[in-house]
Amino acid sequence: MEIEAISVMAFFTLIGIVIYLDKKNIEFKHGLIIRRTEKGIEVITKLAKKYRKFLFYVGNFAVVFGIIASILGLGYLIYKTFLLEPSAGIILPTVGSYQYPGPVFSVPFWYWIIAIFIVVTVHEPMHALFARLEKVKIKNMGVFLFLVIPLGAFADPDEKQIKKLSWEGKLRIFAAGSFGNMVVAVIFIALLMSFSHLTSLIMTGDGVIFNTTIPETGAHEVGLSGIIKEINGNTVNSMSNFIDAMQDVKPGDVLEIKTTEGSYLVKTTENPDVQNQAFIGINMPRTYYVYTGLMRNFGVVSDGTIRIMSWVTGLLGWILIINFGVGLFNLFPLKPLDGGLMLEEILTHFFKGKNVKNVVNIISLVILFLILLNLFGPGLANLLK
Numbered sequence: 001m002e003i004e005a006i007s008v009m010a011f012f013t014l015i016g017i018v019i020y021l022d023k024k025n026i027e028f029k030h031g032l033i034i035r036r037t038e039k040g041i042e043v044i045t046k047l048a049k050k051y052r053k054f055l056f057y058v059g060n061f062a063v064v065f066g067i068i069a070s071i072l073g074l075g076y077l078i079y080k081t082f083l084l085e086p087s088a089g090i091i092l093p094t095v096g097s098y099q100y101p102g103p104v105f106s107v108p109f110w111y112w113i114i115a116i117f118i119v120v121t122v123h124e125p126m127h128a129l130f131a132r133l134e135k136v137k138i139k140n141m142g143v144f145l146f147l148v149i150p151l152g153a154f155a156d157p158d159e160k161q162i163k164k165l166s167w168e169g170k171l172r173i174f175a176a177g178s179f180g181n182m183v184v185a186v187i188f189i190a191l192l193m194s195f196s197h198l199t200s201l202i203m204t205g206d207g208v209i210f211n212t213t214i215p216e217t218g219a220h221e222v223g224l225s226g227i228i229k230e231i232n233g234n235t236v237n238s239m240s241n242f243i244d245a246m247q248d249v250k251p252g253d254v255l256e257i258k259t260t261e262g263s264y265l266v267k268t269t270e271n272p273d274v275q276n277q278a279f280i281g282i283n284m285p286r287t288y289y290v291y292t293g294l295m296r297n298f299g300v301v302s303d304g305t306i307r308i309m310s311w312v313t314g315l316l317g318w319i320l321i322i323n324f325g326v327g328l329f330n331l332f333p334l335k336p337l338d339g340g341l342m343l344e345e346i347l348t349h350f351f352k353g354k355n356v357k358n359v360v361n362i363i364s365l366v367i368l369f370l371i372l373l374n375l376f377g378p379g380l381a382n383l384l385k
Contacts, residue, residue, distance in 0.1 A: 005095050008109050015145070022289030025062040036142040036156075044125060048132035055133050062179035063342075069182070070331040074367070088329070088374055093323060103375040111315050113150065115322040119181060120153035123326070125171060126180035128155035134169040136161045155339045167349040174338045174345070181327030188320035195316060198310060203301050204292045205238030209259070210282035217281020218266040224280070226261030227288050239285040250277040334367045335360060
């Protein structure tokens with residue numbers, strides 16, 4: 001059994017033990033497990049008082065940002081939907097090599113669980129912070145799970161007090177959660193770029209290596225071995241160079257491949273997985289990394305180090321993507337999402353008509369239809385071809 005699968009089983013076992021030990025403080029409703037607490041509310045209240053003036057500026061900026069992001073996001077959704085190109089997807093965790101079908105993005109379990117933890121740790125406390133800024137009481141906060149799968153967190157403000165607020169105050173509360181997720185996304189863009197830059201300072205590609213050649217292919221027939229350094233006169237220092245060198249090659253073409261073991265003439269075949277794509281016949285090609293700069297005396301970068309760095313890069317990337325995705329999706333003018341609540345508040349303020357709720361409900365249904373069409377429309381169109 002893979003280490004990842006074992007760690008996931010251990011995680012769910014631990015969650016189950018914690019739920020059992022804390023069962024007196026847990027609510028069970030229709031498969032949902034809800035744990036409420038008042039911890040953290042005092043800290044949030046102190047922050048709201050200490051940085052009151054600054055937070056008002058942040059809240060106002062969050063509202064403007066939220067409205068602009070909602071319009072741009074909705075415009076992009078409509079554009080892609082009419083082109084029958086997916087612009088969104090459902091993100092679910094997976095273990096091992098299993099991939100979900102359809103419009104579902106398969107994310108390694110630990111990437112997903114860490115990213116979701118950061119999403120909910122930021123989103124709901126931001127709502128609570130700006131509620132306290134408006135002197136709205138927070139009854140409690142908490143988390144909820146489906147069986148033993150963590151789904152999210154919540155803050156429970158006094159709804160009667162929120163209804164009495166000015167429209168600007170309500171908008172600041174509604175916009176805060178998604179704005180927090182967007183700030184996290186920006187932070188992780190910076191972290192990802194910094195980590196990538198740091199990596200480039202301590203290691204560099206020095207060719208492409210592979211595990212074995214595949215029988216009945218050109219590479220196997222000529223006994224290709226060593227570290228690939230050149231293809232048809234094109235220098236190959238990394239997988240990016242390798243892909244570029246193979247870009248215009250067609251099945252049946254003969255390539256001159258130079259490695260650390262010599263020069264080989266390799267006749268390509270058709271890739272068994274991709275039609276009309278040239279294939280030389282090597283297993284698991286990857287960049288051959290060596291240390292550089294101050295660490296150049298350490299020689300070759302081990303596969304274990306590469307795996308760790310790749311894992312960290314993947315984690316930073318998925319935290320960025322999921323925070324951005326959740327933040328933007330929540331800004332869509334679709335009730336009961338934050339964007340839908342913002343739309344209803346803005347229309348109520350400017351039009352004060354009795355039909356505002358009906359208008360918002362109709363808009364919400366239209367946008368929900370667009371989202372579903374964007375998710376499943378391209379697949380249905382391909383089936384009908």
